[in-house]
Amino acid sequence: MLFGFPLLSLVIWLPIVVGLIVLAIGSDRNILLTRWLSLIGSIAGFIVAIPLYTRFDPTLSSMQFVEQYVWFERLNVYYHIGIDGISMPLILLNCFITPLIVIAGWEVIRERVSQYLGAFLIMSGIVNGVFSSLDAVLFYTFWEASLIPMFIIIGVWGGPNRVYAAIKFFLYTLLGSLLMLIALIYLYHVSNGSFSILDYHQLPLPMMPQIFIFIAFLLAFAVKVPMWPVHTWLPDAHVEAPTGGSVVLAAILLKLGGYGFLRFSLPIAPDASIYLADMMILLSLVAVVYIGLVALMQQDMKKLIAYSSVSHMGFVTLGFFLLNDLGIEGAMVQMISHGFISGAMFLCVGVLYDRLHSRQIADYGGVVNKMPVFAAFFMLFAMANAGLPGTSGFVGEFMVIMGSIEVSFWYAFFAALTLILGAAYTLWMYKRVIFGAIANANVEGLEDISKREFLLLAILAVAVLWLGVYPFPLTEIMHATVDNLLLHMTHSKL
Amino acid sequence: MDFLPPDFTPAYPEIFLLVMVCVVMLVDLLVGEKSRYVAFFLAQFALIGSAVLTFTTFSTDISYTFSDMFVDDPMSDTLKLMVYATVAVILIYSRTYIDARGMFKGEFFSLTLFATLGMMVMISASHFMTLYLGLELLSLSLYALVALQRDSTAATEAAMKFFVLGALASGFLLYGMSMVYGATGSLHTAQLSGIIQSGAIDHAVLVVGLVFIVAGISFKLSAVPFHMWAPDVYQGAPTAVTLFVGSAPKLAAFGFVMRLLVDGLGEMVTDWQGMLVILAVASMAVGNIVAIAQTNIKRMLAYSTISHMGFVLLGFIAAGENGYSSSLFYVIAYVLMTLGAFGIIMILSREGFECENISDFKGLNQRNPWLALIMMFLMLSMAGIPPMIGFYAKLSVLQAALSAGYVWLTVIAVMLSLIGAFYYLRIIKLMYFDAPESEAPIFPEPDIKALISINGIAVIALGIFPQALMGLSLYAIQQSM
Numbered sequence: 005m006l007f008g009f010p011l012l013s014l015v016i017w018l019p020i021v022v023g024l025i026v027l028a029i030g031s032d033r034n035i036l037l038t039r040w041l042s043l044i045g046s047i048a049g050f051i052v053a054i055p056l057y058t059r060f061d062p063t064l065s066s067m068q069f070v071e072q073y074v075w076f077e078r079l080n081v082y083y084h085i086g087i088d089g090i091s092m093p094l095i096l097l098n099c100f101i102t103p104l105i106v107i108a109g110w111e112v113i114r115e116r117v118s119q120y121l122g123a124f125l126i127m128s129g130i131v132n133g134v135f136s137s138l139d140a141v142l143f144y145t146f147w148e149a150s151l152i153p154m155f156i157i158i159g160v161w162g163g164p165n166r167v168y169a170a171i172k173f174f175l176y177t178l179l180g181s182l183l184m185l186i187a188l189i190y191l192y193h194v195s196n197g198s199f200s201i202l203d204y205h206q207l208p209l210p211m212m213p214q215i216f217i218f219i220a221f222l223l224a225f226a227v228k229v230p231m232w233p234v235h236t237w238l239p240d241a242h243v244e245a246p247t248g249g250s251v252v253l254a255a256i257l258l259k260l261g262g263y264g265f266l267r268f269s270l271p272i273a274p275d276a277s278i279y280l281a282d283m284m285i286l287l288s289l290v291a292v293v294y295i296g297l298v299a300l301m302q303q304d305m306k307k308l309i310a311y312s313s314v315s316h317m318g319f320v321t322l323g324f325f326l327l328n329d330l331g332i333e334g335a336m337v338q339m340i341s342h343g344f345i346s347g348a349m350f351l352c353v354g355v356l357y358d359r360l361h362s363r364q365i366a367d368y369g370g371v372v373n374k375m376p377v378f379a380a381f382f383m384l385f386a387m388a389n390a391g392l393p394g395t396s397g398f399v400g401e402f403m404v405i406m407g408s409i410e411v412s413f414w415y416a417f418f419a420a421l422t423l424i425l426g427a428a429y430t431l432w433m434y435k436r437v438i439f440g441a442i443a444n445a446n447v448e449g450l451e452d453i454s455k456r457e458f459l460l461l462a463i464l465a466v467a468v469l470w471l472g473v474y475p476f477p478l479t480e481i482m483h484a485t486v487d488n489l490l491l492h493m494t495h496s497k498l
Numbered sequence: 499m500d501f502l503p504p505d506f507t508p509a510y511p512e513i514f515l516l517v518m519v520c521v522v523m524l525v526d527l528l529v530g531e532k533s534r535y536v537a538f539f540l541a542q543f544a545l546i547g548s549a550v551l552t553f554t555t556f557s558t559d560i561s562y563t564f565s566d567m568f569v570d571d572p573m574s575d576t577l578k579l580m581v582y583a584t585v586a587v588i589l590i591y592s593r594t595y596i597d598a599r600g601m602f603k604g605e606f607f608s609l610t611l612f613a614t615l616g617m618m619v620m621i622s623a624s625h626f627m628t629l630y631l632g633l634e635l636l637s638l639s640l641y642a643l644v645a646l647q648r649d650s651t652a653a654t655e656a657a658m659k660f661f662v663l664g665a666l667a668s669g670f671l672l673y674g675m676s677m678v679y680g681a682t683g684s685l686h687t688a689q690l691s692g693i694i695q696s697g698a699i700d701h702a703v704l705v706v707g708l709v710f711i712v713a714g715i716s717f718k719l720s721a722v723p724f725h726m727w728a729p730d731v732y733q734g735a736p737t738a739v740t741l742f743v744g745s746a747p748k749l750a751a752f753g754f755v756m757r758l759l760v761d762g763l764g765e766m767v768t769d770w771q772g773m774l775v776i777l778a779v780a781s782m783a784v785g786n787i788v789a790i791a792q793t794n795i796k797r798m799l800a801y802s803t804i805s806h807m808g809f810v811l812l813g814f815i816a817a818g819e820n821g822y823s824s825s826l827f828y829v830i831a832y833v834l835m836t837l838g839a840f841g842i843i844m845i846l847s848r849e850g851f852e853c854e855n856i857s858d859f860k861g862l863n864q865r866n867p868w869l870a871l872i873m874m875f876l877m878l879s880m881a882g883i884p885p886m887i888g889f890y891a892k893l894s895v896l897q898a899a900l901s902a903g904y905v906w907l908t909v910i911a912v913m914l915s916l917i918g919a920f921y922y923l924r925i926i927k928l929m930y931f932d933a934p935e936s937e938a939p940i941f942p943e944p945d946i947k948a949l950i951s952i953n954g955i956a957v958i959a960l961g962i963f964p965q966a967l968m969g970l971s972l973y974a975i976q977q978s979m
Contacts, residue, residue: 076965
């Protein structure tokens with residue numbers, strides 16, 4: 005807490021309260037008011053999150069900005085929040101993306117605007133809550149609650165097959181979460197009635213329960229990440245979701261899974277994590293290589309980026325389970341950078357989709373002739389997605405590859421294949437969409453990006469380049485926390 | 499020989515309500531067609547009066563009266579207060595619905611009050627005979643209520659089914675009780691455990707009796723395999739009556755199980771735990787799976803009730819203060835959700851139109867976003883998604899079951915609730931993702947609208963702040979054991 009001021013609570017609840025006000029405005033008559041209020045609310049949400057960075061002490065590995073109040077005594081549950089070097093960057097990423105979503109939907113969403121923007125603002129607050137909860141029930145509450153707005157967003161504003169995608173998204177993620185719930189209740193039982201996540205970190209556990217807990221958590225987080233083979237909901241959800249939904253899904257919601265591994269699986273079941281690390285690495289490499297190949301074959305741009313997300317998130321889980329500091333920090337950098345890049349890629353596809361209402365690669369060609377500014381931005385993000393040095397995409401992947409060569413040459417070899425595959429599928433798509441002769445009359449009629457779109461893409465371009473050239477501020481924050489985590493894992497809990 | 503009149507104080511609420519039912523019946527005979535609402539207000543007054551009496555006699559000690567056949571303890575007071583509140587809300591929700599269907603008559607109010615009285619007697623019984631009396635008063639009033647819409651063949655059929663199966667279940671129960679009496683020579687719940695503990699009884703007879711008693715109980719709870727009546731009665735009865743059948747009696751059933759199994763046969767906990775495990779798993783499985791196939795919303799909610807009762811049983815299986823109080827919390831949460839869900843169904847029904855199919859919910863978000871939002875809260879709560887109250891209810895029974903060592907039962911319960919999530923989501927899907935079939939405007943009466951809003955907000959507010967209800971449940975159980 006800062007001078008006794010509950011800053012972290014403000015970061016969580018401000019967007020939720022603004023979102024509720026926006027929802028209450030209701031009808032589409034006050035469309036401008038809705039939009040401006042959401043924009044101001046989301047920017048305020050980002051501004052109040054900045055002190056989390058400036059006042060953060062990177063030398064400490066313990067929780068900071070801690071707030072703790074009794075929530076309900078009956079089950080010993082606390083409203084206990086706090087952040088460390090792992091959660092803080094993710095909260096900032098989330099607060100940074102939210103205003104972009106509001107701007108991205110500015111002229112595009114015309115029906116039930118208040119519900120659309122309200123859902124995004126509420127979700128933004130909920131996600132901040134997930135990243136800062138230190139109580140298992142509080143965490144689970146935020147974790148599940150984040151499903152509801154996304155379900156509505158996909159189902160109401162999505163594409164033709166939205167209902168299928170929305171229900172698949174919801175049930176798939178619920179399946180994983182419910183197993184996590186059992187693990188949490190089990191931990192509550194063996195810790196003699198505590199729901200504190202920090203207590204669980206210190207709780208001694210025999211090997212078998214550790215393995216069961218690890219697997220229960222794995223299912224929850226693997227679905228969210230998503231890891232191969234439970235990734236199949238993601239392409240459906242992405243294809244059907246509106247642009248804003250895809251951006252939040254890729255940039256933020258996938259990170260919840262990655263964060264879960266660091267907050268739960270590794271510290272609570274360290275021995276099981278070490279024991280099962282090879283399996284996890286194998287699954288991650290399958291995601292990296294196989295899903296990379298799958299991405300190559302896609303005809304739909306959103307689907308291609310969705311598969312590319314799965315492949316990139318495979319890098320994240322790979323990094324975690326290398327269990328060295330390069331691996332974990334690299335994976336963290338990869339998560340943040342993927343947030344920027346995938347968000348930007350989906351926005352680029354959104355720009356095209358808003359104009360021609362098609363996501364098929366075959367419907368485009370020669371776009372550069374009509375939209376040169378857009379083509380330049382898209383080029384930057386495509387290169388970043390392929391991991392070009394100088395962009396943020398390179399930093400994380402390079403760190404993870406360096407980390408994996410410490411463990412095994414072959415891990416590094418397969419991981420490095422992504423640099424080739426990523427370049428192949430991204431740039432091939434880029435070539436077919438952007439270059440060549442003007443493909444058809446629709447493309448002939450395209451207009452270059454508006455000021456609004458320019459602003460969006462420029463902000464993300466700065467972020468991608470800045471993180472690519474100078475990632476130190478990011479790695480500095482998380483260094484102490486990651487070291488502490490690795491140190492924690494060297495002590496067996498058996 | 500001196501005749502000592504019994505101490506009437508613990509039974510003041512029951513006596514007051516009985517007098518008021520008679521008043522309602524008489525007044526209804528005297529007033530004309532236009533002043534039927536007098537009965538409505540008198541019924542509400544009766545409930546408020548009983549609530550005041552219950553509240554003023556609320557104390558932490560346990561007092562017996564009528565030769566120890568009647569007990570007044572914090573658990574019974576808590577349950578009764580919940581019952582009054584539930585019935586009062588039901589009467590308000592039903593007002594326009596029954597008015598449009600020619601049921602706004604004294605019979606409706608006197609029968610609901612008689613049923614309420616039956617529930618109160620059940621809740622306060624400390625003797626198997628009292629328990630049975632209360633149960634029959636409740637059941638007979640319910641049979642009549644279901645058949646109240648005389649011209650409806652569906653309602654008549656439902657009432658017949660309800661009556662025949664209910665009579666059978668009562669028979670089971672009585673037979674079981676007689677076996678317990680044969681084995682122990684007593685029907686006083688407070689004495690039974692001492693007699694069983696002494697060990698000088700035939701355990702086999704007792705277990706056979708227990709089987710019949712559990713069968714009777716599971717009929718009242720509509721637990722599988724004694725659930726067959728529930729879908730038909732829910733569907734056939736007028737929605738106002740369905741709401742009544744599905745809500746308040748579950749509170750009474752909780753008291754019923756507490757009195758019979760915990761107070762009376764608590765010594766045989768290991769025997770009935772095994773039976774309840776089967777009932778709970780079967781209820782959760784059948785309820786959740788069969789509900790998916792339903793197209794009638796009332797039938798779907800009947801199966802949903804069945805699965806919720808499986809969860810309530812989990813708390814009993816866990817046993818101990820932790821388990822029972824979790825069950826109580828679950829029942830209260832369930833009643834709150836059921837009230838809201840049927841309340842909305844009644845709002846959607848108009849004169850000449852019965853909201854029955856789940857497709858009637860199509861596009862509700864476009865027709866009335868506020869009602870759609872409330873219905874979404876209710877459905878998410880039933881599916882057990884936080885931050886709705888339904889999640890905390892599930893959390894508390896699951897932790898109780900797991901703490902009692904039933905790990906696999908917990909896993910099964912959780913997996914089945916995942917299946918359940920699907921059909922609740924389908925309602926949300928219809929409301930939000932589909933276009934409306936009917937453009938008819940929805941204008942609930944202001945009081946109904948206010949009440950349903952409070953109900954919907956309570957589902958999320960009591961989820962965000964569950965301590966009050968959870969604490970109350972724990973307190974009620976702790977003080978009464």
